[in-house]
Amino acid sequence: MSDQNTQILLRARPVGEPTADDYSIVTTEVPTPGDGEVLLRTRYLSLDPYMRGRMSDAKSYAAPTEIGDVMPGATVAEVVESRDPSRAVGDVVLAYGGWQGYSVAPAKQTRPLDPDAAPISTALGVLGMPGFTAYAGLTQIGQPKPGETVVVAAATGPVGATVGQIAKILGCRAVGIAGGPEKVAHLDELGFDAALDHRAPDFKEQLKAAVPDGIDVYFENVGGHVWDAVLPLLNKFARVPVCGLVAHYNDTSAPEGPNRAPALMSNILTRSLLIRGFIQDEFAADHQRNFLTQAAGWIADGKLRYREDVTEGLENAPEAFNRMLRGQNFGKTVIKVS
Amino acid sequence: MSDQNTQILLRARPVGEPTADDYSIVTTEVPTPGDGEVLLRTRYLSLDPYMRGRMSDAKSYAAPTEIGDVMPGATVAEVVESRDPSRAVGDVVLAYGGWQGYSVAPAKQTRPLDPDAAPISTALGVLGMPGFTAYAGLTQIGQPKPGETVVVAAATGPVGATVGQIAKILGCRAVGIAGGPEKVAHLDELGFDAALDHRAPDFKEQLKAAVPDGIDVYFENVGGHVWDAVLPLLNKFARVPVCGLVAHYNDTSAPEGPNRAPALMSNILTRSLLIRGFIQDEFAADHQRNFLTQAAGWIADGKLRYREDVTEGLENAPEAFNRMLRGQNFGKTVIKVS
Numbered sequence: 001m002s003d004q005n006t007q008i009l010l011r012a013r014p015v016g017e018p019t020a021d022d023y024s025i026v027t028t029e030v031p032t033p034g035d036g037e038v039l040l041r042t043r044y045l046s047l048d049p050y051m052r053g054r055m056s057d058a059k060s061y062a063a064p065t066e067i068g069d070v071m072p073g074a075t076v077a078e079v080v081e082s083r084d085p086s087r088a089v090g091d092v093v094l095a096y097g098g099w100q101g102y103s104v105a106p107a108k109q110t111r112p113l114d115p116d117a118a119p120i121s122t123a124l125g126v127l128g129m130p131g132f133t134a135y136a137g138l139t140q141i142g143q144p145k146p147g148e149t150v151v152v153a154a155a156t157g158p159v160g161a162t163v164g165q166i167a168k169i170l171g172c173r174a175v176g177i178a179g180g181p182e183k184v185a186h187l188d189e190l191g192f193d194a195a196l197d198h199r200a201p202d203f204k205e206q207l208k209a210a211v212p213d214g215i216d217v218y219f220e221n222v223g224g225h226v227w228d229a230v231l232p233l234l235n236k237f238a239r240v241p242v243c244g245l246v247a248h249y250n251d252t253s254a255p256e257g258p259n260r261a262p263a264l265m266s267n268i269l270t271r272s273l274l275i276r277g278f279i280q281d282e283f284a285a286d287h288q289r290n291f292l293t294q295a296a297g298w299i300a301d302g303k304l305r306y307r308e309d310v311t312e313g314l315e316n317a318p319e320a321f322n323r324m325l326r327g328q329n330f331g332k333t334v335i336k337v338s
Numbered sequence: 339m340s341d342q343n344t345q346i347l348l349r350a351r352p353v354g355e356p357t358a359d360d361y362s363i364v365t366t367e368v369p370t371p372g373d374g375e376v377l378l379r380t381r382y383l384s385l386d387p388y389m390r391g392r393m394s395d396a397k398s399y400a401a402p403t404e405i406g407d408v409m410p411g412a413t414v415a416e417v418v419e420s421r422d423p424s425r426a427v428g429d430v431v432l433a434y435g436g437w438q439g440y441s442v443a444p445a446k447q448t449r450p451l452d453p454d455a456a457p458i459s460t461a462l463g464v465l466g467m468p469g470f471t472a473y474a475g476l477t478q479i480g481q482p483k484p485g486e487t488v489v490v491a492a493a494t495g496p497v498g499a500t501v502g503q504i505a506k507i508l509g510c511r512a513v514g515i516a517g518g519p520e521k522v523a524h525l526d527e528l529g530f531d532a533a534l535d536h537r538a539p540d541f542k543e544q545l546k547a548a549v550p551d552g553i554d555v556y557f558e559n560v561g562g563h564v565w566d567a568v569l570p571l572l573n574k575f576a577r578v579p580v581c582g583l584v585a586h587y588n589d590t591s592a593p594e595g596p597n598r599a600p601a602l603m604s605n606i607l608t609r610s611l612l613i614r615g616f617i618q619d620e621f622a623a624d625h626q627r628n629f630l631t632q633a634a635g636w637i638a639d640g641k642l643r644y645r646e647d648v649t650e651g652l653e654n655a656p657e658a659f660n661r662m663l664r665g666q667n668f669g670k671t672v673i674k675v676s
Contacts, residue, residue, distance in 0.1 A: 242606050
């Protein structure tokens with residue numbers, strides 16, 4: 001290949017919001033695949049909040065990215081060279097290529113995509129990890145019954161929008177929370193029963209009015225003041241799947257007191273709440289196939305809609321990543337790389 | 339009846355630890371049962387931590403006791419007059435007579451006890467609500483697998499001691515936490531794999547050493563600094579049934595900061611923890627019969643032992659109640675009333 005490979009590496013562990021100094025952008029040779037491997041040219045790179053955790057070395061569900069390593073991330077990519085009979089040049093696959101223009105992967109660790117079935121970028125969003133996170137957390141942990149009230153924040157994001165729409169499909173009242181009037185208007189278009197702006201000065205009162213029967217499922221992907229407003233409204237036996245806490249990912253220390261952890265435990269006790277953290281992986285073996293079938297049908301029927309926030313150019317990934325952590329994205333954040 | 343009825347009423351809602359001024363002790367006429375009712379003479383009154391919640395008017399799983407009402411509580415009582423064919427004078431029953439010498443109840447709301455099968459006071463402890471709380475929370479929420487590590491605090495109490503012994507029966511490593519050397523020695527006698535004193539200056543280090551494979555189930559009935567020590571040791575997918583938080587029942591305000599609630603949620607997320615509050619009632623229909631059968635067998639086999647902390651005289655209930663809230667009881671707290 002005469003082309004070069006642009007890579008974005010983790011240069012330093014960020015303190016608070018990542019800055020340009022926390023990355024280095026380098027140009028290297030395009031790698032060469034070995035037996036059983038494929039060389040992939042990145043078409044789309046997914047940016048997801050979990051990546052902020054990988055940049056830190058705090059104990060988490062995944063090992064941190066090492067300093068000097070390529071930033072991690074799911075990619076939709078095209079096979080440009082194949083050393084495995086199962087993949088041909090030109091195939092489009094889902095891979096985990098990271099923040100770079102080219103990557104090499106074992107063919108077995110890529111999943112072929114059908115460009116005629118759905119836009120290929122959806123494999124990173126509504127038909128990918130975020131969509132399955134929504135589906136698995138809602139159906140397996142939230143277990144909403146028809147008529148119950150489901151609340152979700154970051155509701156125009158790829159997880160939240162899918163949670164709300166699946167809640168509607170399951171016969172629930174869906175209440176979505178987002179930041180700003182444009183996003184709130186979009187939630188109305190998606191069919192949420194109520195759409196609230198968490199920046200409104202009377203947000204707490206608005207939320208209370210929007211859930212006249214209390215909250216049975218709160219799908220937690222944000223934390224912060226939204227969670228503080230939700231907690232007093234949870235019904236007895238409410239379920240809280242926790243897949244993200246993006247409001248806290250840039251925290252550098254515990255917030256000021258008083259210490260509300262005992263009160264949280266007390267709420268859990270007195271209302272028999274279920275709080276359950278999860279990563280979608282644990283449900284993949286049992287439920288991913290079913291999800292893909294159902295979600296494709298819902299999209300075809302117009303019941304499940306999605307929105308993407310596309311930024312052109314790999315070099316703009318750090319800034320787009322920060323926009324997403326601040327909630328300034330509008331839909332699934334993807335980088336169009338080539 | 340020529341006898342009189344001694345009653346302990348709630349006079350005021352306590353602030354912090356209840357004082358003598360929060361109760362009034364009165365003497366009234368012995369009540370008269372109506373059709374379908376029985377008159378009961380209290381033999382044993384159960385004192386349980388949940389009663390502290392009933393003395394407050396904060397929102398909880400049960401309505402608060404009204405000012406001027408008899409303090410609530412489960413009782414083992416003898417039928418002294420019956421207006422229902424299903425109960426005879428002399429029958430011993432489990433009832434909810436409260437802090438008083440006599441009470442009237444619909445016969446249907448009493449459960450006959452067989453004094454030959456087990457000491458009647460056990461219907462308030464190991465074979466009653468505390469024992470079933472342990473069984474239901476451990477088996478239905480904790481769901482420990484053989485070889486896993488189960489940790490429980492207040493481990494000489496009626497819930498904790500039962501949790502630890504059932505954990506052993508299920509093939510788990512059982513670690514008990516209690517206050518003071520006498521209680522710790524008792525945990526050794528009960529067959530716990532490790533027994534720790536939470537008052538030890540190096541308690542955190544002792545706990546870490548006692549759970550070399552981490553903690554898979556923490557049965558939470560205490561809160562406070564024990565929970566703070568447990569949280570960092572929980573394994574991925576650990577389960578935390580929450581049935582009590584006795585360390586906090588006398589709290590008058592949220593503890594000083596920093597605010598550790600976001601860190602708690604972050605731990606739930608990054609280790610896929612399950613935290614679930616519960617009251618044993620929700621499991622009674624499906625599991626209580628099975629529990630009674632199994633527990634009676636375990637007691638007969640010597641695998642499930644219990645200990646009672648008996649105080650003579652109803653008038654001593656307020657002081658015994660405070661001793662229990664401070665953890666100064668040693669076994670199931672009961673008042674021998676007559």
